[in-house]
Each structure stands twice: as structure tokens, then as C-alpha cells.
Amino acid sequence: MTVQISDETLSAYLDGALDPEARARISAHLMAHPEDRARLDAMRDLDDQLRAAFPLEEPRAQTPGAPVISLAERRAARVPRGAWGGLAAAAAVAALAFGISNFGPGSQAEVPHRGAGHLAAGPVTDPDLRTALTGTLSGTEVVLSSGMRVEPVASFQMADGQLCREVFATAAARDGFDHALICAKTGGAWDIVAVAVHDAVEVDDRFVPASGAGDAALEAMLDAMGAGLALDPSAEAAAIETGWQ
């Protein structure tokens, strides 16, 4: 006796959506009918291809590895997508709606937050730091008279034209470091808008930075502000000329 199995039944069998009785019946049928097994295999292959074609994007918060390197790569790969592009921006909608301190369980982008290198959200008061922000190309480390080491890693123009710099700051390796977004105000003033704190963890007698959960919030802030591509060195030089106005 030949039983014709419909695409619908086979499809439901593949999805485990048949009741136990029907399922057993189809299983038995498939044993005896290689041509229907082939149909089932083709369906399963198709599903596999579809899943491969639509992977889940990795949440940016899970970007692993050494922060300095991975951030530099991310900067390089950064693509402007408008003021509200992307996953992180949608996360920012969620975060901003309830205050960024509710961003998530390990979020460290609360404002204000006292960081490892003692950066806190709000106006930059240390004149040394202001000078470093205004006059230093990204990729150059500056040691301030306070002992803090500061390195701008990238600069961005926001959707409204404001220029902001992404900065790492640390006092000592054992303190970890602050990862901050600092935006230029008029008259040479700077405003720290977000800080992600990377605590240090001791590994094999060395202090290495732990991954900072706040990085994702900082990234979301960049997206929310409509950051474009990182400025290239000549654009940064021009910004230094004009005092980041």
C-alpha cells in the first residue's frame, strides 16, 4: 500500500508539530520510503541554509578581548547609519526612556560615576586634561601633572555637528582604566558625557583590564548622538587648529 505524504505533514513532522500517533506513523513510513526521506532531508537542508543566512547579530556588549585593540578595530569599522541606526541605538531608546542607570545589570555608564582614573561625568575641570583633549591626536598618550595618563583613541562628529573624543584614562595599571566619551563645548571647554569603567583584574602577577560592561552603553550613546566615521588624522589636525568648534 502506498501512502502519499503531503508537504504539509512532512513539514510539520520536521518541526515536531505532529501528535505522537501521527509522528510514529510518519516515522514508520519514512523507514520504508527513501524518496520521502530525501524530501525531508531537502527541507531540513533548506532550514539550515535559512538559519545560516540570518544569524543572530552578536550583541556589541559581548565584544571580547583586549579593549584597546578591539575598540580601535571597532572605530575603524564604524559605519555611520544615521542618528538612530542599529541595535545599539534601539538599546539606547530603551535605556534613555528609563534613565541610563537602568541600562542593564552590569552597566557602569551611570552618570555621574567615579571611574578608575577618576573621570566623572560633567564638565572637565582639570585644565591639564582640557589641554590634552584639545591638542592631542588620537593614538598619543599624554601624562598629566596629576599623574593621570590619558589617550584619545578616536574623534567623531555627531549628527548635530558637535565634536567628541573617545578617551582612555588611567592612573595606574592596578586601577584599571576609564573609557570615556568627552564632547567639545564652546570656548575650549569639554564635557564628559559617558564613562565606562574597566576594573583591573590580577592575572599571573599582572594587572589586566577587565571587560567593561559600560562599553555597550557608551557605544549606544555614540549611535544615539549620530556619530559618523572616526575622523582621520588630517581631520583631527584641522579640529585641533580650530579648537574643536
Added chain:
Amino acid sequence: MTGDTHIADQITALLPRLHRYGRAVTGNTSDADDLVQATCEKALRSGGPGQVGVRTDLWLFRIMRNHWLDHVRSAAERRRAPEDALEERGDGGLAARQAEDRLMLERVRDAMRTLKTEHREVLALVVLEGMSYRDAADTLQVPQGTVMSRLARARTALASALNGKDVQR
């Protein structure tokens, strides 16, 4: 605000899934971005699923789907925007794959774009999301039997869209 915070956290955790659904249904990244953003805003404004026992993920997929049907689809389909090249950027594993595989995946996405909306959404919910027929029926607001028949037709349509472009498969 505890309840609201909870929802914001849940939405944040679900963003990758929502975005994948958006890409599968709209056919391109920027429409998916818009759709996810609108869904988040709508969800946050409404304050939560409302009824006790409604799963947040199903609730969000339903908001997203309804928004797509109500507001976005007609405009997006008129535009028929080709997949932007930026798509590749987010797909971490893709760069390392063989060019042939990449071509294959692009062909699958192309084939997906040729399907009817009702076929794309049922494939996205059951095959990509792994939803049961019951949950998919709940999300799409149709009977389970409709999910079953629609899905079978969607698989057939996807297979022929793929085969139509490459006789070797």
C-alpha cells in the same frame, strides 16, 4: 519603575532576535533597524504586555509584525531597496567563510525577498526563532492549522525560488 525597568531590560536582551526577524521579513538591514526602533518605542510607550502570562517575546514579535503590516511594508516594498552592502558588516562569521558559502547565503536572502510577506514571517518565526506552531499562531493571530499549511507552502516557495536561480541545486 521596577516593572518598566524590567521590560526595558527584557527588550534589550531580545534585540538581536527582533533584529534578525526584521532582516528576514523586510529583506534589508536599514528597514530592520527602523522596524526594531519603532517596535521598542511602541513597546516602551505601552508599558508592557498588560496581561499576566503573556510572554514578552511573543508580545514584541506581535507589535513588530503589526507595525510592519500597518506602516512600513507598503513603503519598503515600493522602494524594493536592494540589500545594502553594510549587511555583511554585522555578520561576524561571514568574513571567514568561503566566498562560495557567502554567495549561497546571499542567494538564500535573495530568495527570501521574493516570497510573500506571510511566507517570510512564518519562516522567520518557526525556522529562525524556533517557535512552536502554537506560539507562531498566537503571534500571527491565525489558527494553528493555518501556520502549518502556510509554512509548508513557504518552504516550497523558498525551495523553488532557490532552485529557479541555480539549476544545480
